[in-house]
Amino acid sequence: MYATPDNAQTLLTHQLRQLHEHPELAAELPPVMLWGAPGVGKSAIVREVAEGEGVGFIDIRLAQREPVDLRGLPVPDRERGVVDWLLAGEWPRDPKSRGILLFDELTAADRSLQVAAYELILDRRLGDLYRLPPGWLVVAAGNRQTDRAVAQTFSSALANRFCHLNLAPDLDVWVRWARGQGLHPDVIAFLRFRPECFFDMEGAVEQGWPSPRSWARVAQSLTYGSQLPDEVQALTVHGLVGEGAGTEFLAFRQWAQKLPDIPAMLAGQAPIVIPERADQRYAFCAGLAHTLWQGVDDVVTDSAATQKRLGRFFAISRELTADFATLCLLDALQGPDEAATQRRTLALLSHPDFTAWSEQHGEVFYQHFSARMGAVGEDATSPEHQEAQAQEDGLNG
Incomplete structure (x- = not known):
């Protein structure tokens, strides 16, 4: 069963509001894990929910971290003969603060990093030194192994803690978003005319291929690169969405002009x-x-x-x-x-x-x-x- 971006936003907004009204539920609400192919807008969905609710947003890219970044730096106390932990300053401290803590690219992190994140995801704390304020919602996102992206397997303990949502690209939702962002109308028109070109991982994905993210970048390149020669614009389009979709779009645009x-x-x-x-x-x-x-x-x-x-x-x-x-x-x-x-x-x-x-x-x-x-x-x-x-x-x- 697949979820649309609207479904995911509705659930995350509901959970945020539950935490605001009933902070005692912080340990009971299951963190949401968003699964989906690269470019479907997983992190953008979470960011937009945070912005829409007017709360904080912290994006943790585990694949770019070391375990010490999460657990903290060990500092020996020779007088007491113990080791204390110096935690990173990015973790929210204000007990009344609200926001979303996103562990992005969770599946791209190796097992040592996933294990380091367990305690914060599962128990909302880091040892006895830090507890995540109850107004903060924990969310994760990652790619599946079938998405032809870097993806590590989950342990059963971590997987069982999440509410898993498999995201599917939704053209209607993307068009509403694109229209609100003022993206170039030629891209919106083409994708309505040829919805099959909206998302396609069947070809070579080592270079450009059609996805919600790459089409948004095509629209931006048309808006801000209007002074470029036609052949350079064509190279940009092909470089973002691939030869097949790019050729169709450029032919469509000739008629649109x-x-x-x-x-x-x-x-x-x-x-x-x-x-x-x-x-x-x-x-x-x-x-x-x-x-x-x-x-x-x-x-x-x-x-x-x-x-x-x-x-x-x-x-x-x-x-x-x-x-x-x-x-x-x-x-x-x-x-x-x-x-x-x-x-x-x-x-x-x-x-x-x-x-x-x-x-x-x-x-x-x-x-x-x-x-x-x-x-x-x-x-x-x-x-x-x-x-x-x-x-x-x-x-x-």
């Missing part, structure tokens, strides 16, 4: 023209959502200029079929953080033109959000649930 002028359409300075080709429609939708909020203050969305721009967005997307129009609106709702997502959601769903849009495309839109709500579970406090509920209320209103 022949799109109508989306900024002029949104400004009302050009007629609405919808591409005929399916690949160009994916690129058009990604570009439309990406361009919508550029140069617009989404904090003050009730200005006349913003309202007019949103009206043009609805007019353009009404010319699309329901599935593409839904993609546009879903992307347009996504902001870089929860607050921005809520502002954009309110601005779009309260716009006067949304009523006519929902009469035309609302059924397909609602089906997509019902699926998303099912994917994130029934946690009413999650941003995804609140966003979906707001959109459902807008449709029904």
Whole structure:
């Protein structure tokens, strides 16, 4: 059974909140072990949970440590005839502090390092000198031996202490994240058009191959390397995701660059023209959502200029079929953080033109959000649930 990134975030957030409300459960909650191939975003999931909850985050890469880094440095006390242990300063000391302690790449560490980590993972302490504050959640992450990565076997004692989650790459979750991060729309559009290229370990993995991490880097290279010659950009893409996926993406991008002028359409300075080709429609939708909020203050969305721009967005997307129009609106709702997502959601769903849009495309839109709500579970406090509920209320209103 596989878990999505949303599943993992929901569980970790739940455990953090349990520790906050019931610190006495610190020794009872099972640490979570995230398993997955390189590049699926294991450590990013944990970091985002910590940032979302506003708590501390410490990333321990065991493969880069020595046992003494965990156990401490022995310091002889000749007067008492004993040895004391000088612990590293990175361990949290404040008993009221909260956070996540991540043992990343745990499976890449040899047995001596795993044994050194046992006490902190299993008992939340290091000898009699240190105890992990109850507000800190212990999490680990690593690769499986089938992932063709460096991976040591676990002892049964350590394995039995964890709650194990096997992560599978999820394109829909990644697209929402990528849209919120403002990643290049060409990458988002291509992966929607060719989801088979999102993650693939079947070829040679000694060099570049497609993964959520490598596609994010492709998007960043397009944004920050736009001045590079085309042949250098092509080399970068191939170097990140491999020859097969890279060639397909570059061919897709050639067609995407022949799109109508989306900024002029949104400004009302050009007629609405919808591409005929399916690949160009994916690129058009990604570009439309990406361009919508550029140069617009989404904090003050009730200005006349913003309202007019949103009206043009609805007019353009009404010319699309329901599935593409839904993609546009879903992307347009996504902001870089929860607050921005809520502002954009309110601005779009309260716009006067949304009523006519929902009469035309609302059924397909609602089906997509019902699926998303099912994917994130029934946690009413999650941003995804609140966003979906707001959109459902807008449709029904």
